[in-house]
Amino acid sequence: MRVGLLTDEVSVELPVEVTNVHPDLVALATLTITRPWISNRLTLDRGVSATFAAESRRVFGVATGPIDMSLAPRAPGSKIGLAYSSGYDSAAASELLPPDTPHFHHARVPHPRVEERAPQWPSVMLRELVTESASHGKTPYVVNCNFEHMCHPYPTLPHWFGFAVGPLLLADRFDLGAIALGGTLETHYMDMGRTWKGSTGKPSGIDPLAAAVGLPVARPVLGLTEVGTQRIVAASPLAHLARSCTSTSDRTPCGVCGKCVRKSLLASAISGSVSPSVATLDAQNPFIKKILAESPIYMHAQFEYALSRIPATTPLIGALQRHLAPRGEGSTSWLDRFYAPGIAEGVPLPWREYVETQIRARLEPMTEHDVESARTYSPA
Numbered sequence: 553m554r555v556g557l558l559t560d561e562v563s564v565e566l567p568v569e570v571t572n573v574h575p576d577l578v579a580l581a582t583l584t585i586t587r588p589w590i591s592n593r594l595t596l597d598r599g600v601s602a603t604f605a606a607e608s609r610r611v612f613g614v615a616t617g618p619i620d621m622s623l624a625p626r627a628p629g630s631k632i633g634l635a636y637s638s639g640y641d642s643a644a645a646s647e648l649l650p651p652d653t654p655h656f657h658h659a660r661v662p663h664p665r666v667e668e669r670a671p672q673w674p675s676v677m678l679r680e681l682v683t684e685s686a687s688h689g690k691t692p693y694v695v696n697c698n699f700e701h702m703c704h705p706y707p708t709l710p711h712w713f714g715f716a717v718g719p720l721l722l723a724d725r726f727d728l729g730a731i732a733l734g735g736t737l738e739t740h741y742m743d744m745g746r747t748w749k750g751s752t753g754k755p756s757g758i759d760p761l762a763a764a765v766g767l768p769v770a771r772p773v774l775g776l777t778e779v780g781t782q783r784i785v786a787a788s789p790l791a792h793l794a795r796s797c798t799s800t801s802d803r804t805p806c807g808v809c810g811k812c813v814r815k816s817l818l819a820s821a822i823s824g825s826v827s828p829s830v831a832t833l834d835a836q837n838p839f840i841k842k843i844l845a846e847s848p849i850y851m852h853a854q855f856e857y858a859l860s861r862i863p864a865t866t867p868l869i870g871a872l873q874r875h876l877a878p879r880g881e882g883s884t885s886w887l888d889r890f891y892a893p894g895i896a897e898g899v900p901l902p903w904r905e906y907v908e909t910q911i912r913a914r915l916e917p918m919t920e921h922d923v924e925s926a927r928t929y930s931p932a
């Protein structure tokens with residue numbers, strides 16, 4: 553899709569002052585903000601390393617310059633930083649990383665020259681939840697950005713890695729050697745919870761470019777399913793702050809969007825009791841109508857897991873069970889456990905042992921039988 557451009561001026565407001573940011577970090581931050589609108593050349597006011605120039609040409613097809621032949625690529629620092637949204641997956645990642653991990657939150661703020669086209673999106677509420685994590689021992693930093701407003705027809709990140717602009721520009725200041733994101737097993741090894749597709753095991757997409765600026769992408773929950781991340785969060789001090797609904801502006805989730813329905817069903821299955829939000833689901837809810845009419849659905853295995861583990865206390869739960877979970881619990885029991893190869897693939901070496909210890913303290917590893925069940929999973 554072609555992305556329209558509404559303004560040529562944007563701002564990124566960092567929570568702390570920075571000086572002498574490595575030019576490669578600035579270049580990558582600039583690329584993630586401007587990529588849809590530059591064809592093949594990006595000229596910056598300071599020269600980038602030859603390594604970065606070569607990688608940006610290979611990954612993005614963009615000639616980034618000028619090239620400073622005397623500039624060494626940025627070396628990774630000693631700390632891992634977490635891109636923290638207050639969603640379940642990044643909250644689980646937060647619990648698995650060292651206590652001194654800085655948490656960086658990308659917050660969309662109004663643009664002085666572009667009208668607000670999505671006022672219902674709860675950026676203010678998310679910022680509150682993120683800030684509150686400080687009272688549970690986390691160290692959150694909010695990065696105020698308005699570049700999502702550049703895009704037409706709707707406000708969105710110009711490139712998905714745009715939410716990492718803050719950690720990129722703060723990497724030197726915080727001595728960062730990796731940036732952690734929240735991707736789970738369903739997003740990496742599966743076709744979004746429908747069937748197993750496996751992994752090439754090789755860095756792809758923007759990962760090599762992030763590594764080229766000394767900030768390799770880490771995915772601490774790559775071996776975990778959404779069931780695993782939700783279990784970890786439910787048992788953590790962040791439980792009351794985790795929030796995946798983006799449909800309301802106050803602190804109460806809407807209860808009716810796809811994410812709310814899925815998370816409420818999973819929470820009911822994990823806690824063993826049907827929550828009020830599940831008991832009051834309405835057959836006229838557009839999302840419920842949609843999933844009753846389709847199969848397989850997005851995150852099918854997660855719906856099957858949840859629906860096969862809760863009692864049919866309402867006719868609607870019974871109808872959902874017949875449609876999405878006709879096989880009982882056995883076909884999804886692997887979702888409770890973690891896929892060990894995901895730790896090696898998702899976490900850079902300096903943090904791997906720590907993260908693995910944290911995961912093993914909370915979840916069981918998949919058995920060979922579980923791995924076979926995951927690889928051969930097919931919606932009923």
Ligand SMILES: [Zn+2]
Pocket residue numbers: 797798799805806807808809810811812813
């Ligand atoms: Zn919702």
